[in-house]
Amino acid sequence: MDSQILPFIIFLIAVTVTPLLSSAAPATPCQSNCGSLQIKYPFGTGYGCGSPRFEPYITCKSNQLLLTTHTGSYLITAISYKxxxxxxxxxxxxxxxxxxxxxxxxxxxxxxxxxxxxxxxxxxxxxxxxxxxxxxxxxxxxxxxxxxxxxxxxxxxxxxxxxxxxxxxxxxxxxxxxxxxxxxxxxxxxxxxxxxxxxxxxxxxxxxxxxxxxxxxxxTNGGFDDYYMNNKCNTCEDSGGICGYSPPTNSFLCICNSGFNATTDCYNNYNPVQDYEDLIGTSASLSTQKIMLGLWVGLLFYIAA
Structure with missing residues:
Protein backbone atom coordinates (compact mmCIF):
# COMPACT_ATOMS: atom_id res chain seq x y z
CA MET A 1 0.00 0.00 0.00
CA ASP A 2 1.28 3.48 -0.82
CA SER A 3 2.36 5.11 2.47
CA GLN A 4 1.30 8.53 1.16
CA ILE A 5 -2.31 7.42 0.83
CA LEU A 6 -2.72 6.31 4.46
CA PRO A 7 -2.63 9.82 6.04
CA PHE A 8 -5.17 10.97 3.48
CA ILE A 9 -7.55 8.11 4.39
CA ILE A 10 -7.23 8.85 8.10
CA PHE A 11 -7.95 12.52 7.42
CA LEU A 12 -10.98 11.55 5.33
CA ILE A 13 -12.38 9.41 8.15
CA ALA A 14 -11.90 12.23 10.68
CA VAL A 15 -13.65 14.75 8.44
CA THR A 16 -16.55 12.34 7.87
CA VAL A 17 -17.08 11.30 11.48
CA THR A 18 -16.60 14.67 13.22
CA PRO A 19 -19.81 16.28 11.89
CA LEU A 20 -21.73 13.20 12.99
CA LEU A 21 -20.36 13.47 16.50
CA SER A 22 -20.87 17.24 16.66
CA SER A 23 -24.56 16.76 15.91
CA ALA A 24 -24.84 14.38 18.84
CA ALA A 25 -25.97 17.06 21.29
CA PRO A 26 -29.56 18.25 21.05
CA ALA A 27 -29.85 21.64 19.36
CA THR A 28 -32.21 22.99 22.02
CA PRO A 29 -31.83 22.91 25.83
CA CYS A 30 -35.39 21.77 26.42
CA GLN A 31 -36.02 20.69 30.00
CA SER A 32 -39.11 19.52 31.88
CA ASN A 33 -38.19 21.60 34.96
CA CYS A 34 -36.70 24.99 35.72
CA GLY A 35 -35.65 25.07 39.33
CA SER A 36 -38.64 23.84 41.35
CA LEU A 37 -41.18 24.61 38.61
CA GLN A 38 -42.50 21.93 36.28
CA ILE A 39 -42.36 23.16 32.69
CA LYS A 40 -45.13 22.03 30.38
CA TYR A 41 -46.58 23.31 27.13
CA PRO A 42 -46.99 26.14 26.19
CA PHE A 43 -43.92 27.15 28.21
CA GLY A 44 -40.38 26.10 27.38
CA THR A 45 -36.87 26.54 28.73
CA GLY A 46 -35.18 27.75 25.54
CA TYR A 47 -35.35 28.40 21.83
CA GLY A 48 -37.31 25.66 20.07
CA CYS A 49 -39.02 24.59 23.31
CA GLY A 50 -42.70 24.98 24.14
CA SER A 51 -44.75 27.29 21.93
CA PRO A 52 -43.14 29.86 19.62
CA ARG A 53 -45.73 32.40 20.84
CA PHE A 54 -44.41 32.15 24.41
CA GLU A 55 -40.68 31.68 23.74
CA PRO A 56 -39.83 35.40 23.33
CA TYR A 57 -41.19 36.13 26.81
CA ILE A 58 -40.35 33.04 28.91
CA THR A 59 -36.77 31.91 29.61
CA CYS A 60 -35.00 29.69 32.13
CA LYS A 61 -31.78 31.26 33.42
CA SER A 62 -29.75 29.92 36.33
CA ASN A 63 -32.67 27.64 37.28
CA GLN A 64 -35.03 30.61 37.46
CA LEU A 65 -38.02 30.99 35.16
CA LEU A 66 -38.38 34.58 34.00
CA LEU A 67 -41.03 36.60 32.22
CA THR A 68 -39.55 39.46 30.21
CA THR A 69 -41.59 42.46 29.04
CA HIS A 70 -40.77 45.99 27.90
CA THR A 71 -40.60 47.10 31.55
CA GLY A 72 -38.22 44.41 32.83
CA SER A 73 -37.72 40.74 33.72
CA TYR A 74 -39.78 39.19 36.51
CA LEU A 75 -39.30 35.97 38.45
CA ILE A 76 -42.10 33.43 37.96
CA THR A 77 -42.82 31.73 41.28
CA ALA A 78 -45.92 29.65 40.48
CA ILE A 79 -47.77 28.21 37.49
CA SER A 80 -51.28 26.72 37.38
CA TYR A 81 -51.70 24.83 34.13
CA LYS A 82 -55.25 23.98 35.12
CA THR A 220 -54.16 32.55 26.50
CA ASN A 221 -53.37 30.05 23.78
CA GLY A 222 -53.66 30.98 20.14
CA GLY A 223 -54.80 28.86 17.23
CA PHE A 224 -51.37 27.24 16.89
CA ASP A 225 -51.27 26.28 20.57
CA ASP A 226 -54.85 24.99 20.71
CA TYR A 227 -54.41 22.81 17.64
CA TYR A 228 -51.18 21.16 18.70
CA MET A 229 -52.09 20.92 22.37
CA ASN A 230 -55.27 19.03 21.54
CA ASN A 231 -53.86 16.87 18.78
CA LYS A 232 -50.19 16.23 19.50
CA CYS A 233 -48.76 17.78 22.66
CA ASN A 234 -50.67 15.69 25.21
CA THR A 235 -49.58 12.51 23.43
CA CYS A 236 -45.99 13.75 23.30
CA GLU A 237 -45.85 14.58 27.02
CA ASP A 238 -47.56 11.29 27.95
CA SER A 239 -44.77 9.46 26.11
CA GLY A 240 -42.11 11.26 28.15
CA GLY A 241 -41.33 13.90 25.53
CA ILE A 242 -41.20 17.67 25.67
CA CYS A 243 -43.26 19.71 23.22
CA GLY A 244 -41.36 22.10 21.00
CA TYR A 245 -41.10 23.45 17.49
CA SER A 246 -38.69 23.52 14.57
CA PRO A 247 -37.70 26.98 13.30
CA PRO A 248 -38.19 28.64 10.89
CA THR A 249 -41.48 26.94 9.97
CA ASN A 250 -42.34 26.41 13.68
CA SER A 251 -43.68 22.96 12.90
CA PHE A 252 -44.44 20.79 15.93
CA LEU A 253 -41.72 18.59 17.47
CA CYS A 254 -41.80 16.04 20.25
CA ILE A 255 -38.34 16.26 21.84
CA CYS A 256 -37.35 12.89 23.30
CA ASN A 257 -34.77 11.89 25.88
CA SER A 258 -32.95 9.65 23.40
CA GLY A 259 -31.97 12.68 21.35
CA PHE A 260 -34.31 11.95 18.45
CA ASN A 261 -37.10 14.44 17.84
CA ALA A 262 -40.36 13.07 16.50
CA THR A 263 -43.34 14.65 14.83
CA THR A 264 -45.73 12.67 17.05
CA ASP A 265 -44.46 11.00 20.25
CA CYS A 266 -41.49 9.22 21.85
CA TYR A 267 -42.95 5.72 22.14
CA ASN A 268 -40.96 4.34 19.19
CA ASN A 269 -38.22 6.90 18.91
CA TYR A 270 -35.32 4.48 19.21
CA ASN A 271 -35.49 3.53 15.54
CA PRO A 272 -33.84 6.26 13.42
CA VAL A 273 -35.53 4.93 10.27
CA GLN A 274 -38.90 6.23 11.43
CA ASP A 275 -40.57 9.20 9.84
CA TYR A 276 -38.84 12.06 11.67
CA GLU A 277 -39.46 14.99 9.38
CA ASP A 278 -38.02 17.80 11.50
CA LEU A 279 -34.84 16.79 13.29
CA ILE A 280 -33.21 19.55 15.32
CA GLY A 281 -30.71 17.26 17.05
CA THR A 282 -29.50 13.69 17.24
CA SER A 283 -27.54 11.47 19.62
CA ALA A 284 -24.34 9.47 19.42
CA SER A 285 -26.54 6.53 18.57
CA LEU A 286 -26.07 3.08 17.18
CA SER A 287 -26.30 4.42 13.63
CA THR A 288 -23.26 6.65 14.17
CA GLN A 289 -21.31 3.74 15.60
CA LYS A 290 -22.20 1.63 12.56
CA ILE A 291 -20.89 4.33 10.21
CA MET A 292 -17.61 4.53 12.12
CA LEU A 293 -17.27 0.76 12.20
CA GLY A 294 -17.90 0.50 8.46
CA LEU A 295 -15.24 3.09 7.66
CA TRP A 296 -12.64 1.36 9.81
CA VAL A 297 -13.43 -2.07 8.40
CA GLY A 298 -13.06 -0.66 4.89
CA LEU A 299 -9.71 0.82 5.83
CA LEU A 300 -8.46 -2.49 7.25
CA PHE A 301 -9.43 -4.35 4.07
CA TYR A 302 -7.64 -1.69 2.01
CA ILE A 303 -4.45 -2.07 4.10
CA ALA A 304 -4.62 -5.86 3.94
CA ALA A 305 -4.89 -5.69 0.15
Whole structure:
Protein backbone atom coordinates (compact mmCIF):
# COMPACT_ATOMS: atom_id res chain seq x y z
CA MET A 1 0.00 0.00 0.00
CA ASP A 2 1.28 3.48 -0.82
CA SER A 3 2.36 5.11 2.47
CA GLN A 4 1.30 8.53 1.16
CA ILE A 5 -2.31 7.42 0.83
CA LEU A 6 -2.72 6.31 4.46
CA PRO A 7 -2.63 9.82 6.04
CA PHE A 8 -5.17 10.97 3.48
CA ILE A 9 -7.55 8.11 4.39
CA ILE A 10 -7.23 8.85 8.10
CA PHE A 11 -7.95 12.52 7.42
CA LEU A 12 -10.98 11.55 5.33
CA ILE A 13 -12.38 9.41 8.15
CA ALA A 14 -11.90 12.23 10.68
CA VAL A 15 -13.65 14.75 8.44
CA THR A 16 -16.55 12.34 7.87
CA VAL A 17 -17.08 11.30 11.48
CA THR A 18 -16.60 14.67 13.22
CA PRO A 19 -19.81 16.28 11.89
CA LEU A 20 -21.73 13.20 12.99
CA LEU A 21 -20.36 13.47 16.50
CA SER A 22 -20.87 17.24 16.66
CA SER A 23 -24.56 16.76 15.91
CA ALA A 24 -24.84 14.38 18.84
CA ALA A 25 -25.97 17.06 21.29
CA PRO A 26 -29.56 18.25 21.05
CA ALA A 27 -29.85 21.64 19.36
CA THR A 28 -32.21 22.99 22.02
CA PRO A 29 -31.83 22.91 25.83
CA CYS A 30 -35.39 21.77 26.42
CA GLN A 31 -36.02 20.69 30.00
CA SER A 32 -39.11 19.52 31.88
CA ASN A 33 -38.19 21.60 34.96
CA CYS A 34 -36.70 24.99 35.72
CA GLY A 35 -35.65 25.07 39.33
CA SER A 36 -38.64 23.84 41.35
CA LEU A 37 -41.18 24.61 38.61
CA GLN A 38 -42.50 21.93 36.28
CA ILE A 39 -42.36 23.16 32.69
CA LYS A 40 -45.13 22.03 30.38
CA TYR A 41 -46.58 23.31 27.13
CA PRO A 42 -46.99 26.14 26.19
CA PHE A 43 -43.92 27.15 28.21
CA GLY A 44 -40.38 26.10 27.38
CA THR A 45 -36.87 26.54 28.73
CA GLY A 46 -35.18 27.75 25.54
CA TYR A 47 -35.35 28.40 21.83
CA GLY A 48 -37.31 25.66 20.07
CA CYS A 49 -39.02 24.59 23.31
CA GLY A 50 -42.70 24.98 24.14
CA SER A 51 -44.75 27.29 21.93
CA PRO A 52 -43.14 29.86 19.62
CA ARG A 53 -45.73 32.40 20.84
CA PHE A 54 -44.41 32.15 24.41
CA GLU A 55 -40.68 31.68 23.74
CA PRO A 56 -39.83 35.40 23.33
CA TYR A 57 -41.19 36.13 26.81
CA ILE A 58 -40.35 33.04 28.91
CA THR A 59 -36.77 31.91 29.61
CA CYS A 60 -35.00 29.69 32.13
CA LYS A 61 -31.78 31.26 33.42
CA SER A 62 -29.75 29.92 36.33
CA ASN A 63 -32.67 27.64 37.28
CA GLN A 64 -35.03 30.61 37.46
CA LEU A 65 -38.02 30.99 35.16
CA LEU A 66 -38.38 34.58 34.00
CA LEU A 67 -41.03 36.60 32.22
CA THR A 68 -39.55 39.46 30.21
CA THR A 69 -41.59 42.46 29.04
CA HIS A 70 -40.77 45.99 27.90
CA THR A 71 -40.60 47.10 31.55
CA GLY A 72 -38.22 44.41 32.83
CA SER A 73 -37.72 40.74 33.72
CA TYR A 74 -39.78 39.19 36.51
CA LEU A 75 -39.30 35.97 38.45
CA ILE A 76 -42.10 33.43 37.96
CA THR A 77 -42.82 31.73 41.28
CA ALA A 78 -45.92 29.65 40.48
CA ILE A 79 -47.77 28.21 37.49
CA SER A 80 -51.28 26.72 37.38
CA TYR A 81 -51.70 24.83 34.13
CA LYS A 82 -55.25 23.98 35.12
CA UNK A 83 -56.27 27.64 35.51
CA UNK A 84 -53.89 28.99 32.82
CA UNK A 85 -52.30 31.40 35.29
CA UNK A 86 -48.83 32.21 36.55
CA UNK A 87 -47.55 34.37 39.40
CA UNK A 88 -44.64 36.78 39.09
CA UNK A 89 -42.82 38.50 41.95
CA UNK A 90 -41.24 41.74 40.69
CA UNK A 91 -38.11 42.54 42.69
CA UNK A 92 -39.25 46.16 43.17
CA UNK A 93 -42.69 45.20 44.49
CA UNK A 94 -43.42 46.00 48.14
CA UNK A 95 -44.33 43.42 50.77
CA UNK A 96 -44.97 43.66 54.49
CA UNK A 97 -41.30 42.96 55.16
CA UNK A 98 -39.82 45.14 52.43
CA UNK A 99 -41.34 48.32 51.02
CA UNK A 100 -39.64 50.37 48.33
CA UNK A 101 -40.27 52.78 45.51
CA UNK A 102 -41.26 50.91 42.36
CA UNK A 103 -40.92 51.51 38.64
CA UNK A 104 -43.86 50.93 36.32
CA UNK A 105 -45.01 47.36 35.79
CA UNK A 106 -46.14 46.42 32.30
CA UNK A 107 -47.01 43.72 29.79
CA UNK A 108 -46.45 43.70 26.04
CA UNK A 109 -49.71 44.04 24.13
CA UNK A 110 -48.55 41.43 21.60
CA UNK A 111 -47.83 38.88 24.33
CA UNK A 112 -50.28 36.13 25.33
CA UNK A 113 -50.49 37.52 28.91
CA UNK A 114 -52.95 39.75 30.70
CA UNK A 115 -53.63 40.76 34.30
CA UNK A 116 -55.29 38.13 36.45
CA UNK A 117 -57.27 38.49 39.70
CA UNK A 118 -54.52 40.09 41.82
CA UNK A 119 -55.33 42.87 44.29
CA UNK A 120 -53.06 45.88 43.90
CA UNK A 121 -52.38 48.19 46.85
CA UNK A 122 -50.98 51.53 45.68
CA UNK A 123 -48.78 52.88 48.47
CA UNK A 124 -47.59 56.30 49.59
CA UNK A 125 -49.87 58.17 47.20
CA UNK A 126 -50.66 61.86 47.27
CA UNK A 127 -53.76 62.20 49.50
CA UNK A 128 -56.61 61.91 49.26
CA UNK A 129 -56.64 58.74 47.17
CA UNK A 130 -60.44 58.90 47.05
CA UNK A 131 -59.98 61.47 44.30
CA UNK A 132 -57.56 59.29 42.31
CA UNK A 133 -58.97 58.78 38.82
CA UNK A 134 -57.90 57.42 35.44
CA UNK A 135 -59.62 59.09 32.49
CA UNK A 136 -62.12 60.57 34.93
CA UNK A 137 -63.09 57.27 36.57
CA UNK A 138 -62.29 56.54 40.25
CA UNK A 139 -59.88 53.64 40.65
CA UNK A 140 -59.86 53.02 44.41
CA UNK A 141 -62.24 50.51 45.97
CA UNK A 142 -63.74 52.22 49.04
CA UNK A 143 -65.10 48.91 50.36
CA UNK A 144 -61.58 47.49 50.82
CA UNK A 145 -59.83 50.29 52.69
CA UNK A 146 -59.30 47.87 55.60
CA UNK A 147 -56.53 46.29 53.49
CA UNK A 148 -54.68 49.60 53.50
CA UNK A 149 -55.02 49.88 57.27
CA UNK A 150 -53.74 46.32 57.60
CA UNK A 151 -50.63 46.62 55.43
CA UNK A 152 -49.82 50.02 56.96
CA UNK A 153 -49.21 48.24 60.28
CA UNK A 154 -46.00 46.85 58.76
CA UNK A 155 -42.93 48.74 60.06
CA UNK A 156 -41.47 48.68 56.53
CA UNK A 157 -43.69 51.68 55.64
CA UNK A 158 -40.88 53.94 56.87
CA UNK A 159 -38.87 52.90 53.80
CA UNK A 160 -41.47 54.78 51.72
CA UNK A 161 -40.86 57.86 53.90
CA UNK A 162 -44.11 57.31 55.72
CA UNK A 163 -44.51 57.48 59.49
CA UNK A 164 -45.53 54.41 61.42
CA UNK A 165 -49.30 53.90 61.13
CA UNK A 166 -49.68 56.53 58.39
CA UNK A 167 -53.11 57.81 57.34
CA UNK A 168 -54.85 55.36 55.05
CA UNK A 169 -55.82 58.11 52.61
CA UNK A 170 -52.32 57.68 51.16
CA UNK A 171 -53.18 54.10 50.09
CA UNK A 172 -55.46 52.87 47.32
CA UNK A 173 -56.95 49.42 46.81
CA UNK A 174 -56.87 49.12 43.03
CA UNK A 175 -59.05 46.12 42.19
CA UNK A 176 -59.88 45.11 39.57
CA UNK A 177 -56.70 46.67 38.22
CA UNK A 178 -55.99 47.55 34.63
CA UNK A 179 -53.06 48.82 32.61
CA UNK A 180 -52.99 52.07 30.64
CA UNK A 181 -52.67 52.44 26.86
CA UNK A 182 -48.95 51.62 27.13
CA UNK A 183 -49.76 48.36 28.88
CA UNK A 184 -48.40 49.63 32.19
CA UNK A 185 -49.32 50.29 35.79
CA UNK A 186 -48.15 53.92 35.74
CA UNK A 187 -47.35 54.81 39.34
CA UNK A 188 -45.95 58.22 38.46
CA UNK A 189 -49.14 59.23 36.70
CA UNK A 190 -51.16 58.16 39.72
CA UNK A 191 -48.68 59.93 42.04
CA UNK A 192 -47.88 56.84 44.10
CA UNK A 193 -44.40 55.72 45.12
CA UNK A 194 -44.90 51.97 45.33
CA UNK A 195 -47.28 49.06 45.14
CA UNK A 196 -47.96 45.68 46.69
CA UNK A 197 -49.85 42.95 44.88
CA UNK A 198 -51.66 40.26 46.83
CA UNK A 199 -51.98 36.90 45.09
CA UNK A 200 -53.45 35.15 48.15
CA UNK A 201 -54.30 35.98 51.76
CA UNK A 202 -53.18 32.49 52.83
CA UNK A 203 -56.14 32.19 55.27
CA UNK A 204 -54.73 35.18 57.21
CA UNK A 205 -56.62 38.25 55.94
CA UNK A 206 -55.57 40.34 58.95
CA UNK A 207 -51.88 39.37 59.01
CA UNK A 208 -50.02 40.94 56.07
CA UNK A 209 -46.80 39.16 57.05
CA UNK A 210 -48.44 35.89 55.96
CA UNK A 211 -49.93 37.06 52.68
CA UNK A 212 -48.57 35.66 49.44
CA UNK A 213 -47.38 38.62 47.41
CA UNK A 214 -47.22 38.43 43.65
CA UNK A 215 -48.92 39.48 40.44
CA UNK A 216 -51.23 36.87 38.95
CA UNK A 217 -51.31 36.79 35.15
CA UNK A 218 -53.56 34.84 32.86
CA UNK A 219 -52.22 33.43 29.62
CA THR A 220 -54.16 32.55 26.50
CA ASN A 221 -53.37 30.05 23.78
CA GLY A 222 -53.66 30.98 20.14
CA GLY A 223 -54.80 28.86 17.23
CA PHE A 224 -51.37 27.24 16.89
CA ASP A 225 -51.27 26.28 20.57
CA ASP A 226 -54.85 24.99 20.71
CA TYR A 227 -54.41 22.81 17.64
CA TYR A 228 -51.18 21.16 18.70
CA MET A 229 -52.09 20.92 22.37
CA ASN A 230 -55.27 19.03 21.54
CA ASN A 231 -53.86 16.87 18.78
CA LYS A 232 -50.19 16.23 19.50
CA CYS A 233 -48.76 17.78 22.66
CA ASN A 234 -50.67 15.69 25.21
CA THR A 235 -49.58 12.51 23.43
CA CYS A 236 -45.99 13.75 23.30
CA GLU A 237 -45.85 14.58 27.02
CA ASP A 238 -47.56 11.29 27.95
CA SER A 239 -44.77 9.46 26.11
CA GLY A 240 -42.11 11.26 28.15
CA GLY A 241 -41.33 13.90 25.53
CA ILE A 242 -41.20 17.67 25.67
CA CYS A 243 -43.26 19.71 23.22
CA GLY A 244 -41.36 22.10 21.00
CA TYR A 245 -41.10 23.45 17.49
CA SER A 246 -38.69 23.52 14.57
CA PRO A 247 -37.70 26.98 13.30
CA PRO A 248 -38.19 28.64 10.89
CA THR A 249 -41.48 26.94 9.97
CA ASN A 250 -42.34 26.41 13.68
CA SER A 251 -43.68 22.96 12.90
CA PHE A 252 -44.44 20.79 15.93
CA LEU A 253 -41.72 18.59 17.47
CA CYS A 254 -41.80 16.04 20.25
CA ILE A 255 -38.34 16.26 21.84
CA CYS A 256 -37.35 12.89 23.30
CA ASN A 257 -34.77 11.89 25.88
CA SER A 258 -32.95 9.65 23.40
CA GLY A 259 -31.97 12.68 21.35
CA PHE A 260 -34.31 11.95 18.45
CA ASN A 261 -37.10 14.44 17.84
CA ALA A 262 -40.36 13.07 16.50
CA THR A 263 -43.34 14.65 14.83
CA THR A 264 -45.73 12.67 17.05
CA ASP A 265 -44.46 11.00 20.25
CA CYS A 266 -41.49 9.22 21.85
CA TYR A 267 -42.95 5.72 22.14
CA ASN A 268 -40.96 4.34 19.19
CA ASN A 269 -38.22 6.90 18.91
CA TYR A 270 -35.32 4.48 19.21
CA ASN A 271 -35.49 3.53 15.54
CA PRO A 272 -33.84 6.26 13.42
CA VAL A 273 -35.53 4.93 10.27
CA GLN A 274 -38.90 6.23 11.43
CA ASP A 275 -40.57 9.20 9.84
CA TYR A 276 -38.84 12.06 11.67
CA GLU A 277 -39.46 14.99 9.38
CA ASP A 278 -38.02 17.80 11.50
CA LEU A 279 -34.84 16.79 13.29
CA ILE A 280 -33.21 19.55 15.32
CA GLY A 281 -30.71 17.26 17.05
CA THR A 282 -29.50 13.69 17.24
CA SER A 283 -27.54 11.47 19.62
CA ALA A 284 -24.34 9.47 19.42
CA SER A 285 -26.54 6.53 18.57
CA LEU A 286 -26.07 3.08 17.18
CA SER A 287 -26.30 4.42 13.63
CA THR A 288 -23.26 6.65 14.17
CA GLN A 289 -21.31 3.74 15.60
CA LYS A 290 -22.20 1.63 12.56
CA ILE A 291 -20.89 4.33 10.21
CA MET A 292 -17.61 4.53 12.12
CA LEU A 293 -17.27 0.76 12.20
CA GLY A 294 -17.90 0.50 8.46
CA LEU A 295 -15.24 3.09 7.66
CA TRP A 296 -12.64 1.36 9.81
CA VAL A 297 -13.43 -2.07 8.40
CA GLY A 298 -13.06 -0.66 4.89
CA LEU A 299 -9.71 0.82 5.83
CA LEU A 300 -8.46 -2.49 7.25
CA PHE A 301 -9.43 -4.35 4.07
CA TYR A 302 -7.64 -1.69 2.01
CA ILE A 303 -4.45 -2.07 4.10
CA ALA A 304 -4.62 -5.86 3.94
CA ALA A 305 -4.89 -5.69 0.15
Missing amino acids: DSTLTITPSAMSTCNSMQQSPNLGLDWASPFQLGPSIFLLLSCTPPTSSLTIKGSPVCDPSSTHLCATIYTCPAVVNLRLPLFPPTNTCCVYSPANFNSKGELDLREMKCKGYASIASFQDSPTDPSKWMYGVTLKY
